[in-house]
Amino acid sequence: MRFLMKIATMLCGVIYPMLTLPHSAAASELVGVREIAAPSKERGGDLAVTIWYPAETGGKPVTLGENAFFVGTDAMLDAPISRGEYPLILLSHGAGLGGTPQAMSWIATPLAKQGFVVAAPTHPGNGGMNRSAAETMKLWLRPTDISATLDTIEQLPLLEKRLVAGRTGILGLSMGGNTALALAGARIDPIRLAGYCDTNALNPSLCEWVRQSGIDLHAMDMELAGRNNRDVRIKFAMVIDPALADVFQTNSFSMVTIPVEIVNLGKPGAIPQTALASGIAKAISKSTYSLIEEASHYSMFGKCKPGAAQLAVSEAIGEPICSDGEGQSRLEIHKRLIAIATQAFNRALKPAL
Template sequence: MKKLTSMVIVLCTIASSMLMTYHPAVAGDYVGVREIAVPSRERGRDLAVTVWYPADAEGDPVKLGESVFFVGTPAGLDGPISGGGFPLILLSHGAGLAGNAQALSWIAVPLAKQGFIVAAPTHPGNTGASRSAAETMKLWLRPADITETLNAMEDAPLFKEHIAFDKTGILGLSMGGGTALAIAGARIDPERLASYCDTDALNPSLCDWVRQSGVDLHAMDLRSAGRDNHDARIGFAMAIDPAPVDVFEFDSLSRISIPVALVNLGQPGKIPPTLRADEIANVIPNASYSTIEDASHYSMFAECRPGAAEIAESEKIGDPICSDGGGRSRREIHGQIIDMVAAAFSRALK
């Protein structure tokens, strides 16, 4: 964080922070959304960062995350931000069809309604026309994207006066959950990452794509893979179906000092090993662990549009993107996840 060099600025900043009020939005309040460009030296390009926030009035109506497969989530483009100081949630998405920030609008918009500012970079190479197996497997770049996003939020003219930066947390889903753990202090073991796709035992879908793309993880430059990506400004981490948990050094997990909430989607015994968070929850000193047994890993996607499952099958997507655990609808499961996340971050940050 940049140091203030003028005592006058310091005094004014203290005074303004004392006047900040936490403004918990209620259902029916507006949610604004903006996209900002954040420079990344390591990526050599700007990151597209989506920011959702409590708004005082409706902006231009938009639907975020809408695709041939998934229903979009309404928000107000450039809506006027509400007054007050809000906790900040940094959000990290997974890879594949939901591998972009706006695909997680289904959870970001309700969190903004409940009085959080949510900022999510789209991790380059993880989705869309520019999807790259090599870039996706550079897992150590993802937490760097989060740190660059936080740096930018501290300087963003529209947002910096509305964020209580001492109340900052990170939420990650799927590969984003691994990113959240890395930001909290977990370190990748380069040897484990190199051998991750030697067989299909850990992640057949991902590793089949990696091999078909001609990527040899053993031949990748992994010299930076085991670096420390811990960002001490972040005081709470929550990871839902974090992936891949098999590549972390267990000793580094035991040194994580902030509270961590871990959630798995599915029945114990049926959760893929690369997603299982119960064992690492036993290693992290201040961790909680829970499951949503009638959900699936694909419950993290937005609601499917009619016919989406058939389109996915015809396009040989391979993954059952519209399948949940059976019983409840995806909308109902989303409601539980949103309530769980909002409660966790309220306890930790508010």
């Protein structure tokens, strides 16, 4: 598993601004998007939160997640929310190139079209212009970002009488999958996390970045790393290729009582150990596990623009950011992941609707 930190280093000029004018949106299936702030005591400031929701006509057309490499996704900025009540999906993004909520718009927007409100905080330091190896490795702070976001969402005037009580789930991709498991009740093992980059065996790209940044994980204050970050308001978790899946306390998975759906990307034997979650699925009592063999970890990023692979080579990124598995395009893989997520969240959060 690689986190594409070299890409994050050179993307400062291409990721931002994150909202740009797009093609016209389909009036019959509009998705609104808003940016709000969620106070976080643990972070000592506000979190930037992106919200996608079923929308009525209005607002300003925008494209989210577009940059020099990837195609973006259309939405309507500040559009009125459609009448009705919707379950809530909290979304946790990955690190590096996937280190912004907007990078996950390819899956958040279709979920909003299917009748969900999706809310994703920006995990500070995990990507974009303010990336930080030290902050990225503080995995125990990420779940609190989600809980702080939920605190704000529950009081947000925009969503007053628009959320179905008790119908909240979480979707985590890559390092966000680690976050989702923690919110479900799994606990980080501080000793395993401290030793994660002792060699390059687990994650060469990430650990090279950590060392180049002068970070000694053994010297990092991990007093809170092993705490319980479970949020009982979350009733279902979906995890896609959870990054640093191997830093949890193994016995803590038996404490996870909510249903968890886990998806790994790649063929058996080809999935990096640090993202392999088949053992985790076996240890969680209410879990399902599946593979998309035609995919790779890179499949969680946006659809590549023409020439993106060549641009990556010319920029000496050193990562096959446009490479998937064999047999299906990235767009087809995205469609499968969207279908799996839609079915899972419909089943978990809409049974009584």
